[in-house]
Structures are given as structure tokens and as C-alpha cells.
Amino acid sequence: MSNTSAIEDFISFRGHQVWYRIVKPDQEDSGKLSLLCLHGGAGVPHDYLEPLEAIATTARRVIF
Template sequence: MFDNYKDGLINVFGINIYYKIYGNGKNKLLILHGGPGGSHDYLLPLSSFAKENNTVIFYDQCGCGRSGEPKDIEN
């Protein structure tokens, strides 16, 4: 696994979504985890692609992993 990363939360429509970014390369690779209820953790070995001039972006879907859940699912 590639060790140099930044992570945090971004607010999307009132829900905090967790992200983790490896590398700072020209090419962007967005990693989508399966569900329901899982997280990106099992896909972290893919962070090694950051060593090849790529930026590898992981995130946890709404209600999964370290991301928040919607308070009002009606809206």
C-alpha cells in the first residue's frame, strides 16, 4: 500500500462524505466500493497505482464506512 495520502470529509447536500486521496499525478482514478454498507478499505491495495503518475481517489458512499447517513431520506 502507498503510504502518502490525504483524507477528510466533504459536505455534499448536508451529508459528510469521507475521502482518501493518494498521489498527485496527472491521471485520476476514482475507486468505487461495493455495497451495501461496506467501505473503501478492502480496495486500499489499489493505492499502489499512485506510484505511476496517478492520483487515486477513494471514498465511502453515503451511509457507508466513515461517511454520514442522511437524516431525512424523504428529501
């Protein structure tokens, strides 16, 4: 099983702070596209997307 690491931060967009998290596998496969996970909008939590973080163990980057 592959190990992963994650970074979290905020970016500014149109005067607002937007949170993001990137989960990277230790052994990333350049042939695999990253998975971009977007929640349903303002006020909607993203917790239902968190299980998708496990996909990073398959050598694919996951971005929330």
C-alpha cells in the same frame, strides 16, 4: 519506486459527511488520468479497494 503522500477529509453532501482520501505521487504524470475508486454503497466497507493505493507509485493519482 516513487513516493506518495495522502490527504483525508470529509465533504458535505445533502446533509451528510462523506469521507475521501487522495493519494498523490510525488512525481505526477499529467498525461495519466486519476483513478477514482467507489465502494458498493452505504454500509459497505472500502477495505477491498485499499490495495489500489499502490497504483499511485506509477505517477497516477488515486481517489477513494
